[in-house]
Amino acid sequence: MKTESMTDRMTTQISLKDIRDYIAKNHHQPLTIEHLAIISGLSSSYFGEAFKRAFGLSATDYLTELRIGHAKQLLRDTDLLLRDIAREVGYSDEFYFSRKFKKEVGVSPSAFSKLARQRISTFSVSTIGNLLALGIIPVAAPLNAKWSPYYYNHYQDKIQVHVNIFDAESEDNFRKLASAKPDIHIFQEEPSLSMLDWLQTIGIKSVYIEAKDWRTQLREIAVAVKRQSVCEYFIQSYEQKVLEAKQEIKQVTKEDSFAVLRLCGDQLFLYCNKGIQDVLFTDLQLYPIDGQQQTCNELITLDQLVDINPDRLLFIVCPDSQTRNYWLTLQYLDRWKELQAVKNGHVYVLPSNPWFEYSAIAINRMLDEMLLMFTGKNPNSFPVPVHGIVSDSEL
Template sequence: MDYLTDLRINRAKRYLAETEERLRDIALKVGYSDEFYFSRKFKKEVGVSPSDFAKNFKKRIVACSTSVTGHLLALNVMPAAAPLDPKWTPYYYNAYRTQIKSHLKLTDPYTSRPFDANLDEMVRIRPDAIIGTDQLRPSVKAKLMDMATTFFVPTENVGWRDQLRMIARFLDKEDQAELWIQRYEQRVRSAREQLDAVLGNDSILILRIYGQSIHAYWNRGLKDVFHRDLKLKLAFRSESSYNVPLALEQLAELNPDRILLVVCPEASSRAYWLALQHTAAWRQLKAVRNRHVYLITSDPWFEYSAVSIFRMLDEAMLLFTGNCPNALLDSIHGDS
C-alpha cells in the first residue's frame, strides 16, 4: 500500500505541476474517487495541500547553485531556472531538465566561468525570488537584489539541515523541511542497523585519484553521512575537509578493510588508475584482496544539499549491502 501511495502521489504531483486540470479530475486519474480524501492524503504525504503545491511549484524561483537546487527539491519547489550540465550535474540534468525551464550556465566551483554570465538570462526570466549562497561576490549579490527578493544561504559552519530550514523559512515552507529531515533520520536509523550487520568493525577509507597521485579525501557530506549519521569506522579522518596526498607505503600502513574510490575524469587520472591496479602494492591491500573497492563518482558525493545527502545515504546502502531502499527523493519527485 505504501508503494501504491507513492505511485499515486508522485503522478498527482506531475498533473498538478504540468497541467491546469481540476483537482477532482486529477484525483480520479491517480485512483482516488473522493477528491477530499485525496486532498487529505496528499497533504499528509507531502506536507502541503494539492492547491498550495501547484501554486508554489509554478512560482518563478531561481536557484543560483546546484546545492540550492537540491534544497529546493527537498521542499517540493521546482526552480524556474538553475545551473544544469549533463557532465557535472547528471542527476539534476537527466531528472529535471524538462521541468526546469531555463538552464543557467554552470559556474564556480565546477568551471572558472563567473556567475555574471547568467545575469542577462535571469533578467529575462523575471523571477519572483532568487536564492544563492553567501559565496557570491558582493557585486553580483547587489545585482540580484535589484532583480527580485533574494536570500543568500550561509555556507561556512552551517549544516545542511539548518540551510534547508533557512530556505524553508524564506519560502514559508517550514513544515516541508521538518518532514524531509524526519524522513531522513528514519532512513538513517534503518540503514545503521543494516550496515552494522554487514560491516561489523570494518574500516573505510575514501580515496581520490587525480593525475599521477592518490589522495585521502574528505568533505562535509561524507562527514555528515559516514561519521555523524552512520557512525562508520574510518581509517583516515579529519574534522575539516581535506585532499591529502598518500604514497602507496602510507596506504599500505592504513590498509583499510573497504575503499571508496573516486577517479577524476581526466585522461592522466584514468591512465594512472589502470596502471595502479596491476601493482603489487595495490593488489596486496586488504580491501583489494577481498574485492571491497567501490568506485564512486563526484555525483552525489561532492555536493552538499538535502537531496544529495539523502542520495549519499542510499548509495552507501547499495554499495555495502547490495540493497537500495526506494529512495525518498524518487518517490517524491521522480517517476516510479
C-alpha cells in the same frame, strides 16, 4: 485431463518486476493487494513480503509514491479542479485524497499548488538539490551534462532556463535570469553588491543562505519559500532511513575500518568532504581510519596506505585519461595487492556525482548508494522520491 486456465498461465508468468510495472501503468485505477497478489500467483501476505524484500518498499508505499508524484505534477502544471486531480491519480474521494496528500507531502493540495507556482531561481547546483527536496523545481538554474549530470539528465526539460554554471555574474546569465522572471533568487555563495542591486532593480527578492550544514541550509531555504512543513518531513524521512540503513550496513561491515581516497593523476589523497563526513562517519557511524575523522584532502603514498591497511576502501577516481590509466596500473602493483581491502574484494569506486555535491538531495542519494553498495538493496525507483504509508484496504 484438466486444462490450464488463462488466469493460471498469467499467474505463473508474471514476475514481481512485471507487477511493479503493472502498478506504474495502472496507478490511476482502483488497485488492491488482493488483486495484485492474484495476478502474481502469490498469497496476499506472501506477496506483500516478497514485494518489499525485492524493492525495499511495500506495494502500497510504491503506489502512493506514484499517485502523489503524479498529483504534484498536475497541481503544479495544470488548472484542473481538485476533484478531477483526485480521480486522475486514482482516488475516488477528493477529501480522502486531500488528507492523504497532506500526510505525505506536509501541506494540503491547495497550499502546494499555490506554493509550487512561486518562481525560484539560483546560480548554485547545491541549491537545486535543496529546492527539489522541498518539492520545488527552479525556473532558472545551472545545468551541465558534465558538472551536474543528475539534474541535467532528470530535469533539463523541467527547468525552463539554463544559466552558466561557471560565470554566475555574466551578462548572459543576467539576460537569462531576467527572461525567467523569478520571484526569488537564492544564493549559497555570497553575492556581489552589484548583483544584489541589479536583482532589486528588476524586482527579484534575493536570499543568501549562509548555513554550512545541509539541514540548516534546507531549513533556511524552506523559510524563504514557505515550505517549512515539507522541509521537516524530508529531514524526518531521511533520519528514519538512516536508522534503517545503519542497522543493515553494520550487519555487513561490522567493525571494519574505512578509508576514502581520491586518485588524481598518479597521486593518492586521503579525502573527506562535508557530505562524506556527514553520511559515512556521522549518520552511519562507520569507523574512519586515523586522520579521516574530519574533512581532509592530504597526499598519501601507497606505502603509507599499506601501513594503515584499512578494511574497506572507497575510491573517487578523477575522470581524466591520465588518472584512469594509473587506476588500471595501480591494481597490478604488488604493494596494492598487499592491502587487506584488496584481498577481500572491499574496494568501491564512488562517482564524483553525488559525492562532490553538498545538498539535501545529494546527501539522500549518498545514503541510498551506501545501502545499495553494501546490501544490494535499492530503496528508490525515482530521482526524488516521496514515501508514505497506506492503511486502508484500497491502495
